[in-house]
Amino acid sequence: MLEVRGVRAGYGPVEILRGIDLEVGAGEIVALLGSNGVGKSTLNNNISGIYKPFAGHIAFEGREIGGARPEAILSLGLVQVPEGRRVFPNLSVRENLELGSYRRGRAGRAVNLERVVAIFPKLRERFAQKAGTLSGGEQQMLAIGRGLMSEPRLLILDEPSLGLSPLLVEDMFALIKRLNDEGLAILLVEQNVVQSLAIAHRAYVLENGVIAMSGKAADLASDEGLRRSYLGM
Numbered sequence: 001m002l003e004v005r006g007v008r009a010g011y012g013p014v015e016i017l018r019g020i021d022l023e024v025g026a027g028e029i030v031a032l033l034g035s036n037g038v039g040k041s042t043l044n045n046n047i048s049g050i051y052k053p054f055a056g057h058i059a060f061e062g063r064e065i066g067g068a069r070p071e072a073i074l075s076l077g078l079v080q081v082p083e084g085r086r087v088f089p090n091l092s093v094r095e096n097l098e099l100g101s102y103r104r105g106r107a108g109r110a111v112n113l114e115r116v117v118a119i120f121p122k123l124r125e126r127f128a129q130k131a132g133t134l135s136g137g138e139q140q141m142l143a144i145g146r147g148l149m150s151e152p153r154l155l156i157l158d159e160p161s162l163g164l165s166p167l168l169v170e171d172m173f174a175l176i177k178r179l180n181d182e183g184l185a186i187l188l189v190e191q192n193v194v195q196s197l198a199i200a201h202r203a204y205v206l207e208n209g210v211i212a213m214s215g216k217a218a219d220l221a222s223d224e225g226l227r228r229s230y231l232g233m
Contacts, residue, residue, distance in 0.1 A: 089132025
């Protein structure tokens with residue numbers, strides 16, 4: 001579904017990504033792993049059209065999208081849930097969810113809303129509550145629910161476990177696995193190596209703007225170099 005080839009990107013004169021190759025197939029969870037500052041969010045933002053790559057190609061379902069406007073990319077079904085949740089704090093939970101279907105999924109808004117609150121029952125209980133008053137875990141649920149309202153064909157999740165308690169982290173990864181089991185392709189961008197590799201089909205490790213390792217998730221989970229670098233083992 002998603003093909004990234006030779007992408008170089010950054011901010012102003014500063015190059016962060018130095019020739020990235022990556023792909024996500026239909027029905028896959030693909031994990032993009034790496035520590036803070038290696039370029040994970042830079043790649044997400046170039047895929048989503050927030051920034052334009054310096055060079056290279058990004059294609060979604062065979063259509064070139066590198067440098068396309070974010071709303072055009074969203075309309076194709078490539079949806080990002082950004083790092084840090086970024087809910088609209090002064091709007092209600094329901095209003096935040098409905099905004100997810102502003103550009104895509106408007107015709108199915110009512111059905112999708114019921115689907116989202118079936119996945120996240122707590123959100124129904126808080127429909128009228130301002131999003132900024134929710135807990136961190138509830139805001140993450142809301143951010144993912146808002147993304148699902150756009151009827152994604154490929155969902156990019158940027159650090160969905162960031163700032164959550166260990167118990168909520170377990171729940172979050174179980175949810176991601178459930179969404180994928182229902183057929184949704186997911187690009188999972190995470191620092192949580194162990195749990196990401198446990199649910200992903202394939203994975204890439206990003207270091208200093210380049211892909212340092214890639215392969216089947218199970219193979220990377222047993223790789224001694226990765227275990228030493230990221231797990232301290």
